[in-house]
Amino acid sequence: MTMAISPTISPEIERHRTFDVDRIRNDFPILDRSVNGHPLVYLDNAATSQKPTTVINALTDYYQEYNSNIHRGVHHLSQKATDAYEDSRSKIGQFINAEKSQEIIFVRGTTEAINLVAQSFGRKNFAMGDEVLITALEHHSNIVPWQMICEEKGAKLVVVPMTDEGDLDLDAYRRLLSQKTKIVAITHVSNALGTINPIKEMIAMAHSKGIPVLVDGAQAVPHMVVDVRDLECDFYAFSGHKMYGPTGIGVLYGRKRLLESMPPYQGGGDMIKSVSFEKTIYNDIPHKFEAGTPNISGGIALGVAVEYLCSLDRASIGEYESSLLDYATAQLSSIHGVAIIGKSKNKASVLSFVLESVHPHDIGTILDMEGIAIRTGHHCAQPIMARLGISATARASFAMYNTFQEVDALVRGMYKVIEVFKQ
Amino acid sequence: MNELQTLYQDVILDHNKSPRNFRVMTDATNVVDGYNPLCGDHYKIYLKVEDDVVKEVAFQGSGCAISKASASLMSVIMKGKTKAEAEELFNKFHLLVTGELNPEANSEELGRLVAFAGVSEFPARVKCAILAWHTVHSALQGRTESISTE
Numbered sequence: 001m002t003m004a005i006s007p008t009i010s011p012e013i014e015r016h017r018t019f020d021v022d023r024i025r026n027d028f029p030i031l032d033r034s035v036n037g038h039p040l041v042y043l044d045n046a047a048t049s050q051k052p053t054t055v056i057n058a059l060t061d062y063y064q065e066y067n068s069n070i071h072r073g074v075h076h077l078s079q080k081a082t083d084a085y086e087d088s089r090s091k092i093g094q095f096i097n098a099e100k101s102q103e104i105i106f107v108r109g110t111t112e113a114i115n116l117v118a119q120s121f122g123r124k125n126f127a128m129g130d131e132v133l134i135t136a137l138e139h140h141s142n143i144v145p146w147q148m149i150c151e152e153k154g155a156k157l158v159v160v161p162m163t164d165e166g167d168l169d170l171d172a173y174r175r176l177l178s179q180k181t182k183i184v185a186i187t188h189v190s191n192a193l194g195t196i197n198p199i200k201e202m203i204a205m206a207h208s209k210g211i212p213v214l215v216d217g218a219q220a221v222p223h224m225v226v227d228v229r230d231l232e233c234d235f236y237a238f239s240g241h242k243m244y245g246p247t248g249i250g251v252l253y254g255r256k257r258l259l260e261s262m263p264p265y266q267g268g269g270d271m272i273k274s275v276s277f278e279k280t281i282y283n284d285i286p287h288k289f290e291a292g293t294p295n296i297s298g299g300i301a302l303g304v305a306v307e308y309l310c311s312l313d314r315a316s317i318g319e320y321e322s323s324l325l326d327y328a329t330a331q332l333s334s335i336h337g338v339a340i341i342g343k344s345k346n347k348a349s350v351l352s353f354v355l356e357s358v359h360p361h362d363i364g365t366i367l368d369m370e371g372i373a374i375r376t377g378h379h380c381a382q383p384i385m386a387r388l389g390i391s392a393t394a395r396a397s398f399a400m401y402n403t404f405q406e407v408d409a410l411v412r413g414m415y416k417v418i419e420v421f422k423q
Numbered sequence: 424m425n426e427l428q429t430l431y432q433d434v435i436l437d438h439n440k441s442p443r444n445f446r447v448m449t450d451a452t453n454v455v456d457g458y459n460p461l462c463g464d465h466y467k468i469y470l471k472v473e474d475d476v477v478k479e480v481a482f483q484g485s486g487c488a489i490s491k492a493s494a495s496l497m498s499v500i501m502k503g504k505t506k507a508e509a510e511e512l513f514n515k516f517h518l519l520v521t522g523e524l525n526p527e528a529n530s531e532e533l534g535r536l537v538a539f540a541g542v543s544e545f546p547a548r549v550k551c552a553i554l555a556w557h558t559v560h561s562a563l564q565g566r567t568e569s570i571s572t573e
């Protein structure tokens with residue numbers, strides 16, 4: 001695409017001329033399409049990101065060249081598929097700096113990863129009167145699985161409150177960590193407000209009381225380098241489709257010692273060593289948690305997505321994305337009637353906002369007519385909306401392939417919205 | 424802008440901005456909540472039904488322009504209709520916003536409701552347009568539990 005210099009060009013744009021966004025855009029074929037007669041401006045990356053050609057090719061390659069089941073065939077294709085799948089596991093392990101690739105469990109996504117821990121770890125370790133500590137910033141998928149197991153076990157869900165800006169109240173967090181707390185589950189980055197939580201500090205605080213911590217990394221992994229050993233988290237969950245990989249595949253990282261102590265999540269093939277009607281001996285990790293034929297092509301393609309990300313300069317991507325967010329924040333704030341929702345000083349790639357007397361849903365429809373894709377609604381985070389006293393927001397969420405010009409298009413789109421509703 | 428004008432007709436923008444019968448009704452015979460969980464739209468709809476006639480409709484709540492204007496216009500149009508007429512209108516409106524009713528051929532009964540014909544071109548918005556209607560429909564069936572479009 002051409003870098004047309006708009007009259008609103010800011011020094012920020014100048015500064016990031018060095019970041020070659022065009023080269024990255026070339027890797028994502030969908031970005032060339034148009035929607036409703038306008039070039040696509042895809043700002044719904046927190047819902048799912050687009051996929052680079054290498055990932056798309058990895059999926060078709062598998063089906064065209066070596067489709068077969070894994071971990072069970074003696075034949076050539078099965079061996080090739082098994083190698084590719086297991087190779088991907090190692091790459092993902094290195095990507096988040098896990099000590100061992102066995103600590104990488106393939107799941108459907110963040111949701112399944114959290115359900116796995118809630119059902120397996122929770123079933124074994126929770127009892128009447130115990131507590132699960134989550135935060136006010138959680139996605140429904142880091143609330144409901146805990147509610148379900150708490151209800152079953154007579155345990156209690158306790159919530160760390162947040163400020164109006166969207167920051168967690170760390171003093172309250174410290175107070176709420178108690179002997180009853182059996183696990184802490186926190187999001188790394190909020191999908192609704194963009195807040196980056198100080199998870200390293202929060203993990204250390206929980207560990208000082210011997211409490212394990214699960215981190216929901218769905219919105220963090222695509223935007224920052226995650227090192228599970230540096231964080232010292234016990235579980236880390238993320239989804240392939242939000243980090244340029246396919247849908248239907250994600251990862252649960254767990255410390256080996258913990259995973260080994262946990263009962264299986266689902267029963268079936270692949271998760272066993274031997275089965276008789278009297279007794280079944282479970283397989284070792286990670287297979288113990290991977291019952292049945294998995295998403296093989298997805299697992300392989302996620303490894304390719306990881307390779308792709310690692311081939312880029314991730315530090316400069318992070319810088320670029322945060323200046324894009326700063327620019328978008330400044331531009332949208334300058335529109336009369338727009339209020340930014342979520343004002344933490346530490347934010348990543350998510351910009352939630354509302355426009356006076358226009359419902360987010362109407363904003364979404366009008367922007368769509370301009371080819372601009374955003375998300376509107378409660379973003380699977382109804383408790384956050386309730387806490388802030390709103391029912392919905394409009395949310396633009398950015399990826400490394402978005403441009404300053406696309407932010408300008410969003411701003412122009414917002415003026416269209418205002419015009420439609422002006423009378 | 425053309426497609427947008429088909430959706431955001433002046434009638435709709437007007438009823439969104441100044442919704443009619445937007446109040447609490449203290450002497451309602453039926454009160455039902457309607458939710459659209461996907462967008463968080465939520466309305467409470469009050470009906471006063473006497474001798475099988477809808478004497479009055481009022482509503483409260485919040486949601487997008489399409490859902491609010493639809494509730495507002497409905498509250499005006501339902502007034503004075505018999506239950507049977509109200510049901511008939513509900514069915515017609517449903518067909519209209521799903522693109523299964525020709526607005527021109529039915530313009531007489533539909534009246535100002537034809538403004539909602541454009542909704543059929545925006546499938547994601549059909550639920551918004553229909554929310555208040557569904558709520559009234561089930562209130563007239565004597566139901567009291569909340570209505571959800573999901």
Ligand SMILES: Cc1ncc(COP(=O)(O)O)c(C=O)c1O
Pocket residue numbers: 046047108109110111112139141142187189190191216218219239250380
């Ligand atoms: C913070 C967060 N957690 C969890 C999820 C759930 O991810 P998935 O739907 O891929 O399982 C999402 C996705 O919307 C998210 O943003």
